[in-house]
Amino acid sequence: MKKQALITGATSGIGRATAIRLASEGYDIIATGRRAERLEHLKAEIEQQGRKCTVLCFDVRSEEEVKQFLSPLEDIDILVNNAGLAAGLEHIDEGDTRDWDAMIDTNVKGLLYVTRTILPKMHEGGHVFNLGSIAGTEAYENGAVYCASKHAVHAISQSMRADLLKRGIKVTEIRPGMVETEFSEVRFHGDKERADHVYDGVEPLTGDDIAEAIAWAAQLPRHMNVNDMVLMPAQQAGAFYTCRRK
């Protein structure tokens, strides 16, 4: 039987690259996001690879929408909980509470809604990937709520792994440092110039690099799991250490 991979946040960056990569590994893809046109482009690209691609356009922050779109699905082999964002980069006494809601509702609650809906449709041998971050174990100035949301993903991943042991479902947390996607543009509310400076003097990772790691972990033998994968550009050693070349 063909295997199915569900990837949330597949309209851009890491999610899009992972959908294409897993399709090339022989998975049929279910791709989600809020931007319908981008999902249609992805579908066409994956179908050109000879794989099936179902696209589902909804907001992971809405429990109702998550249930409506994901409940009908069956037999999911891989779930990539990727949809997420950082919004704003301010001190806690200046932050916008709408940004805080967006991050907590997407990165934490959205991931939980999707997971709760999909897990009953996963069999032994299934594999969940959660997109955490180096911000899931480090906390930096101006990042209280984003870091808190990724600390939550780290905790959820550890508990989920324990909860699913008996069902033979693996849980891998992917925790990247700098990956050049639309992430920084979203964080700075569309300010592309500011976003570009984040990667000044650094060769960042790409969505394809993260997809490569996910594809590798997904093909390991049944008895072997990568619990936690921290991935960074070679010029970065943590949230506080980046060597920028002039």
Ligand code: NDP
């Ligand atoms: P992008 O902004 O390029 O992609 C984010 C994806 O999430 C988009 O497809 C977007 O789709 C989707 N998304 C966001 N909000 C929602 C929502 N409410 N409902 C449904 N989908 C949503 O960023 P990345 O690819 O970089 O980020 C992917 C994940 O990786 C995130 O969880 C991020 O925190 C994590 N990460 C990223 C790092 C980086 O440096 N880039 C480093 C560490 C972790 P749409 O807008 O169409 O809904």
Ligand code: 8X3
């Ligand atoms: C994104 C990476 O360094 O902005 O999760 O926290 S960082």
